[in-house]
Amino acid sequence: MEKSAKIYIAGHRGMVGSAIYRKLKKEGYENLLVKTSSELDLRNQQAVADFFDQEKPEYVFLAAAKVGGIVANNTYRADFLYENLAIQNHVIHSAYVSGVKKLMFLGSSCIYPKMAPQPLKEDYLLTGTLEHTNEPYAIAKIAGIKMCDAYRDQYGCNFISVMPTNLYGYNDNYHPQNSHVLPALIRKFHEAKINNAPRVEIWGSGSPMREFLFADDLADACYYLMQNYDEPNLINIGTGHDLTIKDLTVLIKDILGYEGELVFDASKPDGTPRKLMDVTKLHNLGWRHKVELPEGIALAYEDFKSKN
Ligand SMILES: NC(=O)C1=CN([C@@H]2O[C@H](COP(=O)(O)OP(=O)(O)OC[C@H]3O[C@@H](n4cnc5c(N)ncnc54)[C@H](OP(=O)(O)O)[C@@H]3O)[C@@H](O)[C@H]2O)C=CC1
Numbered sequence: 001m002e003k004s005a006k007i008y009i010a011g012h013r014g015m016v017g018s019a020i021y022r023k024l025k026k027e028g029y030e031n032l033l034v035k036t037s038s039e040l041d042l043r044n045q046q047a048v049a050d051f052f053d054q055e056k057p058e059y060v061f062l063a064a065a066k067v068g069g070i071v072a073n074n075t076y077r078a079d080f081l082y083e084n085l086a087i088q089n090h091v092i093h094s095a096y097v098s099g100v101k102k103l104m105f106l107g108s109s110c111i112y113p114k115m116a117p118q119p120l121k122e123d124y125l126l127t128g129t130l131e132h133t134n135e136p137y138a139i140a141k142i143a144g145i146k147m148c149d150a151y152r153d154q155y156g157c158n159f160i161s162v163m164p165t166n167l168y169g170y171n172d173n174y175h176p177q178n179s180h181v182l183p184a185l186i187r188k189f190h191e192a193k194i195n196n197a198p199r200v201e202i203w204g205s206g207s208p209m210r211e212f213l214f215a216d217d218l219a220d221a222c223y224y225l226m227q228n229y230d231e232p233n234l235i236n237i238g239t240g241h242d243l244t245i246k247d248l249t250v251l252i253k254d255i256l257g258y259e260g261e262l263v264f265d266a267s268k269p270d271g272t273p274r275k276l277m278d279v280t281k282l283h284n285l286g287w288r289h290k291v292e293l294p295e296g297i298a299l300a301y302e303d304f305k306s307k308n
């Protein structure tokens with residue numbers, strides 16, 4: 001990617017898009033094209049086609065999507081399927097029509113079968129049944145991967161797909177119901193601490209295992225892969241380490257300095273028992289994460305406090 005290249009970051013106000021934006025600025029890219037969802041609704045096919053026709057971006061990071069935690073995914077099942085399919089269909093097709101040189105599509109670790117062997121290798125895609133709570137979102141993401149590959153096969157487009165593990169960081173979503181676990185726990189322990197609440201409720205059994213990557217590390221990996229990866233099929237992005245939700249809870253509780261009790265709410269879903277990424281392919285290409293979980297949680301908490 002030449003420093004003068006015109007680069008469209010779809011979803012630049014989100015956690016991932018804003019991290020990619022910061023990374024590209026830091027690397028000296030000045031010609032960055034961005035639009036909020038009110039300026040350009042990516043669900044609108046004609047608006048997306050017109051935008052690509054007029055702006056003709058050379059590179060695209062597709063980090064716009066309908067995103068949320070386990071309960072949001074399970075509650076707004078139709079919206080997660082429809083909106084994500086619409087956004088990615090319109091952006092990927094218009095990128096082909098307007099002659100984009102390279103596009104990166106962001107998927108998610110939930111594309112893998114619920115009971116796949118661990119760690120999750122890229123070739124486990126479509127080898128089993130998906131986790132129910134996020135099946136619509138996962139189906140949309142799988143369609144995005146297959147769309148990138150099909151446009152490469154039929155039209156020779158250099159469209160790549162990356163699969164990040166669970167993410168957290170600056171500009172995360174801290175909504176009490178719709179967020180992912182890590183930002184949800186930061187909010188819960190922060191509020192419990194300032195209100196002297198005796199206990200905090202944790203969803204599910206605490207036994208599921210999750211892997212967490214700081215969003216700025218993800219942006220670094222995306223930039224690296226945009227320069228060093230030109231293959232079909234997907235590539236995982238993660239740390240290669242995971243922990244139980246219970247251990248994550250204790251870690252966040254300690255970092256935030258909350259001293260009350262934990263109560264596990266079995267009426268809430270556990271979701272996938274484990275989804276640890278196999279990052280051999282990424283490591284072999286020469287990229288590794290830098291921010292470890294305790295440091296990243298402290299950074300995310302500072303960001304949360306500065307906005308709340
Ligand atoms: N968060 C996580 O743990 C993980 C995320 N990912 C993937 O990373 C990508 C980014 O996620 P993340 O940054 O967390 O999500 P966020 O919710 O933080 O940001 C999503 C962005 O998408 C934009 N967007 C949503 N709908 C539309 C629309 N109809 N038209 C235009 N823009 C739209 C929003 O724009 P605006 O602000 O202008 O409204 C927003 O900035 C997604 O593809 C997601 O699937 C993958 C694995 C884990």
Ligand SMILES: C[C@H]1O[C@H](OP(=O)(O)OP(=O)(O)OC[C@H]2O[C@@H](n3cnc4c(=O)[nH]c(N)nc43)[C@H](O)[C@@H]2O)[C@@H](O)[C@@H](O)C1=O
Nearest residue numbers: 069070073108110134179180181184202203204269270271
């Ligand atoms: C990134 C990935 O994220 C989603 O999958 P998920 O990993 O299951 O999502 P999650 O972060 O919301 O939960 C992880 C675990 O944590 C437990 N948990 C405890 N207490 C809270 C809590 O307070 N909030 C939340 N959200 N979860 C909690 C929760 O019960 C679950 O066992 C996908 O839908 C999809 O979006 C996707 O791709």
